[in-house]
Amino acid sequence: MRRARSKKGKIRRDPELKEFIRQRPDRRWSPEQIPQAPRTAFPDEPERHLAHETLYQAVHLPHRGGLERTPGVPRTGRPARRRRRRPYERATRFIDPGTLIGHRPEALNDRRVAGSREGDPIVGKGNRSAIGTLVDRSTRYVELLHPPGGRGAEQVRDALVHALGDLPAEPARSV
Structure with missing residues (x-):
């Protein structure tokens, strides 16, 4: 009423x-x-x-x-x-968005120092397979990672952490 x-x-x-x-x-x-x-x-x-x-x-x-x-x-x-929700009412996709690409240090953008790597997952057709990639930003060296035990986000993350575990904490400085 x-x-x-x-x-x-x-x-x-x-x-x-x-x-x-x-x-x-x-x-x-x-x-x-x-x-x-x-x-x-x-x-x-x-x-x-x-x-x-x-x-x-x-x-x-x-x-x-x-x-x-x-x-x-x-x-x-x-x-x-x-x-239907308005754009400002929509929930964010990521709980912890982390550092945006535009906010990373300037030294990483010039690609002079070897050892800075970017990691990404690649998911196959129908989400049936997944691999991880590590790309060195200066040398463009690509390392493909096979996540053992599955194709979920946790398995790809663990494969990336394992591959990065043998790297030194600080990248080598070029002279």
Whole structure:
């Protein structure tokens, strides 16, 4: 009752339209196809014409539309609509983003010192295989790593740590 436009939905107000719509999901029609049927069945009654969004709201918000959810409706099988979020509301992809490439030391960007390496995982088709790569930024020497025991993030990480374990803590300085 506190809504700005407090009224029953179009489908809930018209029992004949509601029954007309209830018959359509049994025919496996999509929510985009169902609103076209009242336009042909009731061409002279525009108050019975619907938009597909009205039908979606009637199914997903039963207090507004009055259509109960039946198994297999909608055809996609999704249990509910997912709310779209604005870009500033979206969750970040990384819990700890770390140091951005633009913030790394200037000495790494000129690539004069050998020993600075970048590691990346490469995942195969269908996520069925994975390898790790280590690339020296100055010499472009590439080392491929096979993660033993699986292809998950932890196994690739462990293979990268093992490969980097035999390196000195400080890269050699070129003269």
